[in-house]
Amino acid sequence: MIGGLFIYNHKGEVLISRVYRDDIGRNAVDAFRVNVIHARQQVRSPVTNIARTSFFHVKRSNIWLAAVTKQNVNAAMVFEFLYKMCDVMTAYFGKISEENIKNNFVLIYELLDEILDFGYPQNSETGALKTFITQQGIKGQCQTKEEQSQITSQVTGQIGWRREGIKYRRNELFLDVLESVNLLMSPQGQVLSAHVSGRVVMKSYLSGMPECKFGMNDKIVIDKQGKGGASDDAGKSGKQSIAIDDCTFHQCVRLSKFDSERSISFIPPDGEYELMRYRTTKDIILPFRVIPLVREVGRTKLEVKVVIKSNFKPSLLAQKIEVRIPTPLNTSGVQVICMKGKAKYKASENAIVWKIKRMAGMKESQISAEIELLPTNDKKKWARPPISMNFEVPFAPSGLKVRYLKVFESKLNYSDHDVIKWVRYIGRSGIYETRC
């Protein structure tokens, strides 16, 4: 299991060091600094073995988190734990920075003592942790016995993510379907790979211990219902349903029930959390198409023309559109003409950045640029990085639709109808690249 956990700043100075196992000594702290943080070369692996000691590290801005072990630990678990550790810290004091870590080092030690015991990760749900570890010192003195046992039963209990006795005057929930659409396209416009990775984020402000059931236009569910129900409906609904390649759920979802009935039922944590993640690859609506044209005129000039076409309902508006056209390292000057939006050559980023605030569906826009190059005798060819794009659209490119989210709370007297529900769809670009 995890033998020790260290946090360093960008210079390699230790901010936090907590050792859990006897086989990890202080020299491990230095070994990581010397061999990884101060290493001359780029990090070639997130797992490093130095003198039979294994170091797992992740980096958040310029802070290094390293877990150390001498055993054959579950590597996936260690990384998941490090990410979780980052989440917990962010939930407590915001951005992970040297300043914040130094300001909260007592709190961090306290957290590390609680969520990692002898190197075994323990309950690390912020909801539960915040009930007894707080920034204003520990509660505990003023707790009644009932409160104490409530804390411990929540920390260890089956529903570790929610405490009892939550009350809201207004029962309300918000669902955000957030998708990022990823594309890799060949210069000829052939889709090399495309997938949507989506998340359903829920903000729940519900009283009591509500039992929820979430439904979406999952092909498997719709087909199953189609078989049982009226046949005329099947054709219609089949078109609207989507094939989900795979999905994963927050630990509140009953997985065995999903496995057997494909129904998503759960008791939600309070506040914001990620209910599920999913991935689709079929029938993706690609909101934009990029058509590049790069021509080399002699050795010292490049002509670039890029057309973007929006491909969705004309009534919808895409926002925050940004096209990034890479330029060679030996660029000396760039002239740009674009029909819409603003375009600028950014020498420090070796790219022309073209920004458009808004663009409706089924429209087209174009940019052309002349790039002048310094003559070089560098034999190495320019790698021609792909043209990348960023945007945000108000629909789900996968075609996912929320069908229902039912809330049942038998003990309290509110019903599904009393809950105010909001649903929003946002499609963003993930890695959206066209090779040129």
Next chain:
Amino acid sequence: MTDSKYFTTTKKGEIFELKAELNSDKKEKKKEAVKKVIASMTVGKDVSALFPDVVNCMQTDNLELKKLVYLYLMNYAKSQPDMAIMAVNTFVKDCEDPNPLIRALAVRTMGCIRVDKITEYLCEPLRKCLKDEDPYVRKTAAVCVAKLHDINAQLVEDQGFLDTLKDLISDSNPMVVANAVAALSEIAESHPNSNLLDLNPQTINKLLTALNECTEWGQIFILDCLANYTPRDDRESQSICERVTPRLSHANSAVVLSAVKVLMKFMEMLPKDLDYYGTLLKKLAPPLVTLLSAEPELQYVALRNINLIVQRRPEILKHEMKVFFVKYNDPIYVKLEKLDIMIRLASQANIAQVLAELKEYATEVDVDFVRKAVRAIGRCAIKVEQSAERCVSTLLDLIQTKVNYVVQEAIVVIKDIFRKYPNKYESVIATLCENLDSLDEPEARAAMIWIVGEYAERIDNADELLESFLEGFHDESTQVQLQLLTAIVKLFLKKPTETQELVQQVLSLATQDSDNPDLRDRGYIYWRLLSTDPVAAKEVVLAEKPLISEETDLIEPTLLEELICHIGTLASVYHKPPSAFVEGSRGVQHKRLPGSAGSGESVESPDTGSAAGVPDAPPAVIPSQGDLLGDLLNLDLTPPATSGPPPPATSGLQLGAMDLLGGGLDSLMGDESEPPPIPLRTDTPQSPQIPHHSPSPTDYSPTELGGDLGGGSAMGAGFGAPPAATAAPFSAPVSGGLDDLFDLGGGVGMPMGAYSPPKTVWLPAMKGKGLEISGTFARRGGVIQMEMTLTNKAMSVMTDFAIQFNRNSFGLAPAGPLQVLTPLSPNQSIEVSLPLSTVGPVMKMDPLNNLQVAVKNNIDVFYFSCQYPISMLFVEDGKMERQVFLATWKDIPNDNEAQFQIKDCHLSSDAASSKLQGSNIFTIAKRTVDGQDMLYQSVKLSNGIWVLAELRVQTGNPIFTVCLKCRAPEVSQCVFQSYEAVLKN
């Protein structure tokens, strides 16, 4: 208020000030001071001097302060054990506190204080906490048992905590169950043989129930524990799989991977024709793909594991090629891993896409990545025949870029393509030759030279090209030198008229001016071959080469199986067994996949290495009885004596020729008329009773030798091992050249042969009434010799010598009378060599290699006992087929494994290998992991017992590790002694 100020105290006298503050009356000031102490501790300053002052702050009702003090205690208690005792009372008191959080805190912290005296006090509170009413305390106490076990294992057993821990598996709270499982698993790991984690269907059921309810981490502990269970039958296996599959939808990647591990393992037991088997295969793909949208570090872990899964069950991901396409912004470690998997998944169906991608990658920036991409193109060509042409043209395009490392990499892979598809793509040679000057890496140079030599007849200026390399011959690396030598010899055989001078030059460079034994050996062999029989030389050197295999970099099947059992863990990331990077006893147990339930499916079953497609040779050589005595008594003891000594020529020739001549030796040996059968001559003139035995041509049947050689070169083992022929030189009456050749080989190489210890006195003159016998044992030409020096230290003449052996472990017996023909006068010595056979009566001796001897002369009968090195019994045909070796290694139970260390041995692995080979310890394969060479070796004793060995050699480390596996573990100790003797001699 911020805490960062505590980090900034650097002034002198700080400790003093802190001391004062710690003893202050004001609570706030105390707390501030403790925070400062902790901050200093974090930075690495030594604040242990403040121990008593900090401990004084412990008795407080302020929980925050208490936690800080505990933190300090955990760090420094070990350095101040006596003072740490002061804290005990507070701990014991806290364990009784009404607040469960404080009880848990106390028991958690106490377990982290590694001071013996404290652990004694810990037992009582721990016992209470294990039965605490609050689950939070119980789950903390469960982990505490593991902590205590780490400090004092005996104490834990004596106190009966293990039983309490086992009871917690049935606890009502899932988190308690999970922690108990984690603790038990860890303890069980350090007791490999204890049946601590007594997994039976009932406990498994409990675990599966808890699985649905506990935290994500708890699920991981339980799944990892489940993976150690072996279901009784396929039905149980299926039902567990069914209950584990829902975990594949968990958001935590570690839960998913651990579930995959359980499924991959239990799947082995399912019959392949079962519907459920197919369903399960289909269910595995999506979660594995989803792992690739996790954060990059997890992607890396996932990809390393997918690499294993794809090797074991390629069908799972065969349609998912696209997800492994590299993204421009992927970290380099993700890119490299994706590339690996792309090659593994490449097939005729997707090759066009893959090639287009690879070509794209070859223009990227990162040098390693580009190289790997180029290499991948070559591998695609070899793997998918239909694509070869396209691959070659892609590679040519890349060569045109003139980017130095791209060109070099391309040439290396084109060489392999030529090997795979001979006489197909030679038209590109001209393009390759244009780039000759830009090659500066040995591998690329060697590849280019190979190409020039192989196709010398089609390259007009081949001689000029090769000559240009020859100028700096001594500055080249060995790889290039060897290749250059062979290439020029090839050239000479193809165009003898113009290149005589060139070949002379290279032969003299390789033989006379080089100190590299491999190079010299090869040079001499060519020289002799060319000078004695050019026709044979042609057949040897220009022989058709065996095809190269499609898949490379495959992990050995046994290792792969073990790694599959470790999915998700570090072992699967490093692709090494845990024993390779974990110290101590932990994790050294080798895990195995369970056997398949479907009976007739040998192709799929793990026992047959599916990799090479070599038919599964039954490990029949190994007797099934585990009992040594039984083995010794029952085994057939006949082979060596009845058929004469096994021809040592086999091993000698094999060694010299193996890599060098490749398959060429086939034709050499097949053509019996050219070099006649080589009669064997043992160089022991005093052994007339052993019939001089010329092996008939059938003994040298080409198939047998060819097979041996093919196997040898395919696995690339024993490259250039020097001939072990000195002990048995050959005299070839017709072509005497070969004799010289091997003499030469021995002369310039190293004097090798079975190791024979120096003579020791067996019978002192005092006991022998004036007769002193000193002696040793040697193995020459497959015959065990007992070599004695008889000295007459008495006053009278001795005559009528005779010798007899008592029954002994290996049936050693004199093969003839003791040849002392002339009477032994006073103060005279005589050297006698007595050949021994191994067909005598058998009785187990202690020590095993003890031999009781009786010697008679005209004066009296004398008895003495001596010990022979067991290496005398290692027979010449002890080289096991690689496949058989793998199967046997696996087959022998782990309990029979013995590990030894040889200290102060300053040999390289190659030198060690050749030294051992001289004593008939044969290296079958070699693997290099992290600078550590692993030699896999086999030994066969004269009574047919096989001993398998793994010799680990770390460069620069004088300590070798030998791991021996044998059906009869009793011999291990003796074999090890031989190892040591041979290596140190």
